Amino acid sequence: MDYTMQKRLDGEFDAVVAETTEALSEEGFGVLCDIDVEATFAEKLDEDFRQYRILGACNPGLAHEGLQEELDLGALLPCNVVVYETDDGEVVVSAVDPERLVGVTDNPDLDPISAEVSERFERVLDAL
Numbered sequence: 001m002d003y004t005m006q007k008r009l010d011g012e013f014d015a016v017v018a019e020t021t022e023a024l025s026e027e028g029f030g031v032l033c034d035i036d037v038e039a040t041f042a043e044k045l046d047e048d049f050r051q052y053r054i055l056g057a058c059n060p061g062l063a064h065e066g067l068q069e070e071l072d073l074g075a076l077l078p079c080n081v082v083v084y085e086t087d088d089g090e091v092v093v094s095a096v097d098p099e100r101l102v103g104v105t106d107n108p109d110l111d112p113i114s115a116e117v118s119e120r121f122e123r124v125l126d127a128l
Helices: 013-026 037-045 060-069 071-076 098-103 108-127
Strands: 004-009 030-036 052-058 079-085 091-096
Touching (some): 013 052, 013 091, 030 037, 060 108, 079 108, 091 098, 098 108
Antiparallel strands (some): 004 091, 030 052, 052 079, 079 091
């Protein structure tokens, strides 16, 4: 089951994270949280892991609109975008598929909002 939209890139990891953050900003998303999974696993578990960042992206206007329709939608926010390094040296940017995610609510009033977020995420990936 596909639940993300992805793009594979050749590039330096930190540069791709910065480009992704900028592309999200261009589409009206702020990054509310930035979780460095590699550093967290090293600190908390004393385990090595690949470079892996989870960016919690939120477009305030669309989030407000969605929460007006469904208060519990906040349990699904922010929308996560992950950037990680593959074993072969590529960098993958993977965004949650908003339409699939919001589909769990069974609220058709959210469909136009999730479609809008999906279109914006596609433009983010296209910009990379």
